[in-house]
Amino acid sequence: MKILVIDDDATVRFMLSEICAIANWEVVIGSNGREGLEALTKNEIDVVLVDYHMPEMDGLQTVQHLRRMDRNVPILVLTVDERQEIADRFLDLGATDFALKPVKAPDLISRIQLHMRLAQYTRTMGNEISERLPADDLFETKGISKTTLVHIISYLRTNPQPCTVDEITQEVGLAYPTVYRTLVHLMQKGKVRTIISYQKVGRPKNKYEWLKD
Template structure:
């Protein structure tokens, strides 16, 4: 497996490189978006890690340009900014998921492993011409969504359909191994499509919590 790391901070690049190499993956580096794009055009990669704030070409533009070249490769955005509007902008422009800085090695490795596995499953399904309907029985229309990849959506829906009880976003995030903004965006879409409903859970202490469940089978 080969990982592309695009970050303007040399210390961060070194750290991410060490984490990926410890997991047994080959790593290539780019010190900014433009350089990263040049490297992407030379080698074949399985996952791309992209920093948000970079000179010459920031993370958002970098994601846009990579997505023009490859519509399926997982792109994980590295950022300290947890605002939902930032997450929405990245998801709208092709990002797959997020890894919050400072990055923790176990979390990053598990996140990359998950996306490699999901990407392999998706590519395998395409190669066997099974794009009209998945094993989960989801309508094709659910996949044509700007900002939410088919494999990510499929992964979250599978969890919701098998968990057996309403779950909070924090619980879903932990179980599916994806970032909070990714899960939030996907749940919002599924609610708009009438596939997921919200249940308010009143706590003995603190504010009520929203729980989400699949209910449209």
């Protein structure tokens, strides 16, 4: 498997390369957004890791161009910024998921492996799910990949109990902003509903439930 690492920090590039080496993955390096785009044109890339804060072409611009060049490759944004508005901007431009810095080797390896499995899962299950939901443009949405939608829809459909965003995030392995944004989209499409769960202690929590097909 080949991973494209785009980061302007040489120390971070080395660290990410070493992590990928642990998993026996080949690494292609881009020290900035432009080099990353060029690398994508010359290589068959399985997963892209891209930094947010970079000079000349930042992570937002880089993700936008990467997605225009390849509609399907998973793009993981590396960032210390957890703000939902930043996540929304990245998702709008085509990011697939997020990994928070500082990156830990086991977490990053498992996240990359997850997206490899999701890509395979979408190829085998995506058409089946799409055929069951033919009435609208559920899969034609800006900022949310079909892979992510298929994964979360499959989980919700097979889980009999309403779940919080935190519970879904833990089970599916995707970042919180990715899961939350997907749930909002599914609610807008009338596929998911919110149930308020009142706790014995603390504030009520929103839980999400798939509406039967």
